[in-house]
Amino acid sequence: MISITLRRLQVFVAIVETGSFAAAARRLGIAQPSISAHIMAIEKELDGRLFERQSGRHAVLTDIGRSFLVHARELLSQAMRMEEDVASRASAEQNVALACQRSLSNTVMRGALAQFASSNRDIRMSVRIAFQEEVVAAVRMGSADIGCLLSNDEPAGLPSILMARMRFVVFATPDHPLVGRKRVPPAEVSRHDFVGPVATSLFGQTQHKLLGGIGVERLRLVAEGTEFGVVRDLAEAGLGLCCSLYASVAPDIEAGRLCVIDIDGPALSLDVRMLINPQRRSARPVRALAESLREASSTWD
Numbered sequence: 001m002i003s004i005t006l007r008r009l010q011v012f013v014a015i016v017e018t019g020s021f022a023a024a025a026r027r028l029g030i031a032q033p034s035i036s037a038h039i040m041a042i043e044k045e046l047d048g049r050l051f052e053r054q055s056g057r058h059a060v061l062t063d064i065g066r067s068f069l070v071h072a073r074e075l076l077s078q079a080m081r082m083e084e085d086v087a088s089r090a091s092a093e094q095n096v097a098l099a100c101q102r103s104l105s106n107t108v109m110r111g112a113l114a115q116f117a118s119s120n121r122d123i124r125m126s127v128r129i130a131f132q133e134e135v136v137a138a139v140r141m142g143s144a145d146i147g148c149l150l151s152n153d154e155p156a157g158l159p160s161i162l163m164a165r166m167r168f169v170v171f172a173t174p175d176h177p178l179v180g181r182k183r184v185p186p187a188e189v190s191r192h193d194f195v196g197p198v199a200t201s202l203f204g205q206t207q208h209k210l211l212g213g214i215g216v217e218r219l220r221l222v223a224e225g226t227e228f229g230v231v232r233d234l235a236e237a238g239l240g241l242c243c244s245l246y247a248s249v250a251p252d253i254e255a256g257r258l259c260v261i262d263i264d265g266p267a268l269s270l271d272v273r274m275l276i277n278p279q280r281r282s283a284r285p286v287r288a289l290a291e292s293l294r295e296a297s298s299t300w301d
Contacts, residue, residue, distance in 0.1 A: 002045050006079050009072045011038040012050065016069055019058045042068075096285035097126045099135045099144035101203070103228060104272065107247040108166070109148065112296035116289055123285040131226070133202040139275040145286045147275035148293070150245070151206055160273035161290075163297035167246040168210065168268035170261040171253065173238050183264035186215030193240030195223040195231055206270070207243055214265035243268070272297060 014024035015035065025032040043049055050065035061069065100109060105127065117125050130138060136155045138144035154160050170189065178184050178192065197204040199221055208219060223239050225231045228248060235242035236257060252258040274293065280286045 004042055004045055006076065008038045008042050009076055011035055012042060013069070013072055013076065015039070015051070015059050016061065016065075021059065094122060094285060095124045095126065096146065096283075096289045097128065097138075097144045098289065099128045099130045099138035099147045101132055101135055101149040102129050103150055103203075103245050103248060104148055105129050106228075107245060108164075108272075108300040109293070109296075112293055115296070116292045119292075120285075120288060123288065125285075125289065131201060131203065132206065136202075136275065139277050142277055142279065145277050145280040145283070146289060146293075149273055149275070150203070150270040151273055152210070152271050153206075154273070155275065158275050160275050161294070163272040163274050163294060164300040165269045165271055167301060168243060168270060169246045169249070169253075170211075170216075170241050170243045170263060170268070171235065171249055171258045172241050172261060173236060174256065174259050175238070176241070176259070176261075178241070178261050179259045182262055184261060185264050186217075189216045189241070189261065189263055190218045190220070192220065193222040194219045195225075195234040195240045195242050196221060197228075197231065198224045198226055201226070210268055210270060211243060214263060214268065216263070245270075272300065 011024060011028065014027050015021055018024045018027055021035045021039075022032055025035045028035075039050060046064060046068065048064040049062050050068060052060040052062060098113075105113070113125070113127060117123075128138065128144065132149050132151065135144070135147040135149045136158065139147040140158060148163075150166065172179055176192075178189070196207060196219070199205075199208070199219075204224070211217075211219065220240075223231075223234045225234065228244065231242060232244070232249065232252070234240075236252070241261065246253075249258055253260060274290065276286065276290060
């Protein structure tokens with residue numbers, strides 16, 4: 001079996017392309033005797049000459065040389081494609097893709113994600129802000145390595161890691177008739193208008209189930225939106241009550257722009273769940289981000 005290194009193939013092709021042994025030596029940055037030694041080694045393997053030995057003239061290929069050139073170029077091309085493929089896969093191994101529900105990414109996870117990126121400069125993190133159902137779909141389809149969402153139920157077919165339990169509140173403007181009252185009955189809350197996420201969305205259904213669990217069974221939804229910022233503005237405009245992650249409205253509540261309704265019932269909360277793509281679970285960047293988020297979640301409430 002012929003055994004010829006890629007370096008010798010590069011030397012041979014360089015001679016052909018530059019026209020001489022001396023020019024090939026200059027291109028490759030090696031001594032001309034080394035060029036000659038590489039060619040002699042190839043010729044020994046092939047048992048035939050690659051170039052006509054004509055001193056002082058351009059390197060002229062023999063019939064064997066012309067035939068060998070075709071194979072040499074193809075082998076070098078294959079080697080280049082292999083290097084590019086390996087490099088691409090190696091680069092992918094240093095990436096981690098996160099799909100995150102906006103309610104989390106804009107509040108408790110902001111600092112955690114920034115800290116991870118700062119401490120892991122060798123890992124390229126891609127963060128996609130998505131709706132609840134999109135987070136689940138992204139992990140299931142493989143477009144995300146990790147997904148983080150708010151839900152008290154585990155997504156079908158995707159085991160999740162429980163990270164934290166987040167406080168939810170019902171709030172309104174200070175002039176709302178329920179503000180300032182103690183232990184408002186859930187049935188009375190149901191008689192007031194609400195603004196919130198789109199009712200048919202997964203998060204809308206999650207929120208409806210959350211409120212139903214404390215006795216607010218019917219929501220008089222008068223306005224809805226896919227972005228919390230819009231929903232919050234509708235609530236601040238006095239259109240109705242709103243239920244949200246406390247961390248999302250804490251600055252408004254502390255400033256007195258919005259007020260929490262004291263409902264007679266159990267405290268409202270949703271679990272923060274982490275989903276991990278099974279095919280990427282063992283990848284170092286995925287393990288690193290998952291562990292970092294789990295550590296950070298101990299401070300979330």
